[in-house]
Amino acid sequence: MSPLQVCRIEDHFPYPTMRRGQAEFINAVLRSLKGGINVIEAPSGLGKTSGVLSAISCLSELEGAKFIYAVRTHSQVSRVMEECLKFPKVKMIALRGKGELCINWKVRRIKNNFLMNMKCEELRKLGSCPYYPPKIREARRCHDPILLKGNYCPYYSSLGIINGYDAVVLCYPYLFEEELYSVLRGFNPDYLIIDEAHNLRRFWFSRIVATLELEKLERVLSSLCERWSDLMRSLQRSRMQSLEIPRNYLIYLLRECLSSSPKSFEHFSKWILSEVEGSKRIILEPPNLILLKEVDGSLEESLKRFKSVLLISGTWSEEVARGEVLEELNYERISLDRWGEVASFIVRDFTTRFEERSRLEFYRVASTLAELSEAVVGNMGIFTSSYEVLQGVLDAGFENMVEKPLFIERKDMDSHELSKMISEFKSMSSIGAILLGVQGGRSSEGEDFPGLQMTASIVLGLQLSKPNTLGRVQEILWRKYTRLEDPTLINACRSAIQAAARPVRAQDDIGFIAFVDRRFSYCLGMMPPWMRRGIKYVRLEDLVPSAQEFFNRRSPMKRVDVAEDMPSSSES
Template sequence: MDLFPYSPRPNQAEFIRLIEEATANDRHIVVESGTGTGKTVCALVGTLQAALRTGKKVLYLTRTNSQEKQVITELRKINERQAVFGIAIQGRQVTCPLFRRDPDLKGGSPEELSRLCREKKRKSMQDQPGGCRFFTETRLADHDELANHCRSTIPTAEEFVEYCDQKGYCPHELLKELAREARVVAAPYAYFFMPFIRNSLLDWMDVSLGDLIVIVDEAHNLPDYTREVESFQLSSWALDAVEKEIEEFGDPDVLPTASIRDVLVEMKRLIQEALAEYLIDEDGLIPPAFVEEGLMSAFTTSSRGLQTMAKALMEQGEVIRERKAQEGRLPRSYIHGLGGFINFWTSLDEAEYVKLIIGGDNPTLRAYCLDPVVTTSVLLGCGGSLHMSGTLVPLSEYRDTIGLPANTALATYPSPFPQENRRIFYLEDCTTKYEEMAQDEDMVPRMEEHVVQICNVMDRNTVVFFPSYALMDRFIGDKVLARIRRKVHVEERGMGQAELMEVVSRFKGQRDEGAVLFSVVGGRISEGIDFPDKDLEVAIIVGVPYPRPTAKQRALMHFYETKFRKGWEYTVKVPTFRKMAQAIGRLIRTETDIGAAVILDRRAKQFSERMEMDETQAPVNDLVNFFKYHTGKG
């Protein structure tokens, strides 16, 4: 506890000892740590004490900027006891002054931006036009002065970018240098779980994988995140972009019997055939060899011929990417992407992937990764790892899902805040179960009436969480907003981060009179934003957010039923509980917070063994009485 900067709360000393012992011995630990347990500072102290003893470094992975800022805040407190240098890293979209100023480059992938950056640096070093003035200025900087500034201030990523902007430096280049000196690096998930970026980061930090302790914050997100990292797709819009590239760069042959345009036409035809034959609702399972057989038949070729075709597409795409980079444009080639898709699709491990057709405005062929271990297995080579979240129970499910060893330490530390400060109610008279909603035409109006009554009586900030945008849109279409006598804010589909934060800020600013916010379970509001004190006092969950029974979901359930004999539990029950727990967890962020949740779904009682809740037949009265008991005011 030498590094711990506060008076310890109950269980914190034990928590830190457990972390230090595991990570000092290259082991792994999975922890559910409730609100108020101080998991960020405990994680830093425990891993740092292990790192300082063993010569390791600490990589603290976060999902959001606010979580990364909290890491730096706690590291500053630790530095009041002992000097421990750390930095916060963000992607080039945030740190590169050129890319931040160019809207055409903001959407670039890490690989694309790295390539463009490399080309601009090359031109700068050779005094050619089109280089980067920020890189040139950085080479002339007083690096000792800069390092001393960072050691003394331990800046957040945003503060460091602002400091560099004032000096005319490139923050990204300087962070690469500072990472070598840092004992702690805070970074987004992508810096470790995307191989291309991980290899660069290890090089910057001058550390081998075995000498790195990895902390995964909000770890309940990791399985889905890593599945997405390994998934691959080809959309109709991407094929339209291939056509534009053909018009600009030409249409060479990629087989004796086919040009790029021929492949494009056939891929569009295959997507349409898959939509007609296999789509059910929003997606559909397609036969494993559907695309391969279609292409081989169309061009009278073999599976080896498909690999030759894919290689030729990627080679043409590489020429396009190189030319764009030299011109200072985003080095993206959709022809290269088409070749990469065909290569990946025809060679993937079908035990770990499912092949899907996705409907909608942009029909898409998708190879969805079922097994996070394809990505997370890299953790087994680390010098220990800590995985933590406020909603991680059952811990064995998380351990199994991401492939941690059987000797992984498992621990739970509940919130120290008074349990009586939070109440959860559920109703028996409604559900969002599809069959019942279809049979009972009064079901949705009944739920709408509950929402309207609660919002109109409770003059407290209230978030209404929906299981999907579709149901939220149904409420809005039914004029529910007009029936609520308070200001209603809406988290709209596709809303940008800045716009969303403005909505949240306005909602929080009306806490005295009480506002309403419509949001979606599992989204940014339910998982990534704090609502302390009276910023949020009432949460309404409009239905248990079970996943839709899509082809992808059914394939996932089959995979885990085959692997662990726990398909339903691991892919439906556990994720659903975590989503609800995250949303309800927004209510209590400090020891003096008071809040209540109402779940409009009789199925909620299935989770009562993990979350204390009571049935209510009069939700408005029960809410009024709860707040009157705690505050004297209903």
């Protein structure tokens, strides 16, 4: 008898009423956990987290099944753990990295993961960490080590109790981190559920291509070795845009530079040599040193370790999913033609295409967006195609043009800093604020803005790869490991659509959505039906009167109904 026939979802779902499409989604989840690799495409805000937890609750009780539930960001892990508290039959633990959990300041101050792990290992071996070995305290039913207080290591204490749980929730890049994955093997999971699975291949590629910032390397190496400075000067004199460096030569050069370095450079030396020695090709292309690495196995082989795999996405069409995962897939779509109150636009007379950028065009778009912000009721998000485009908007004087509070996502922001900024941005929804971020960033994917927290999303520019070596390498990887015909365009459209959908997280939300680049017409086929229905092509200057009409005719406040008894969704 199948789980679908045995599970009484009403015994596991904790809310009095389900959202539209949610029962269909839960049944699809249960069907998918019968074996193989499965994909469910479902719209944002459906209540997918509570749907997944309902299935976990049922199957863990029914057959003692164990789950890994992988999400994209740290904040999504936190929201899953908050939701877990509503499900009395679910025993779940959050698996987090040392960067989030370490309480030893000697380790925590280090930003590089490799160096952080080395320092942690050194202190543990010397017995110099006062928080290790950890005390195993009584575990909570929904156990999130980041919330624990005490003078013991929350990272290793959580690893010590993981086997007593039915489900582990983690950020899915950790699926490829050897130390954490070895723990998961001991947990012996039956099922793997991945949310926002359209990003999975891109994270898998991060195992093959690594980039190191030349400016940071040069600050260290130039102080130790003149030959490194000679190499940089030679590249500048040659006026070559990129240069492939023989691996053995670079290893020799680094060893010579580091041979007489002070002891304080010991960990840095081990890190940089480990990175270079683990690479098969090395390309110098300012501002990065590009490292191409060997990879064992394939993404598909990793997925086939489980009895069943479920990949969930709100923007993964069947054609793209089958082109991206090179295994037989079972595909289901939960289709809702209408989702929220939405007005969508494509600006036909503007582009961020590099050859057509100018200070005049940046001033034109900055002044239009400033005027548009006054028409928006609630918060507005602006998501640019790159940090260069974001800077172009700022250089045009955008900060001085707007009267509402402006929050700017910086490239060097850590997760804690960004989380604090997003919380402050959300808190200003009653007066209206502006968030300026980047497509594919942490604020444009994996973050929810229900109600007035964001009612307008402006997607500025199409995020096509730069015509450089790194962009060409990434395109080669997509063509080698997938069957996608135009992976660059597909990924650009996907990032844009994810950003555009930020305001509409539930059926009662409203969203004014503007794609500000004429090239977004190429993305129409990838947009969900509720977003592309009635989409209009307009001039840039038409956005302001369109927004005035939209917000004058609609109330951005949600209706008070049963949906408000449920927390905002935590998935895209």
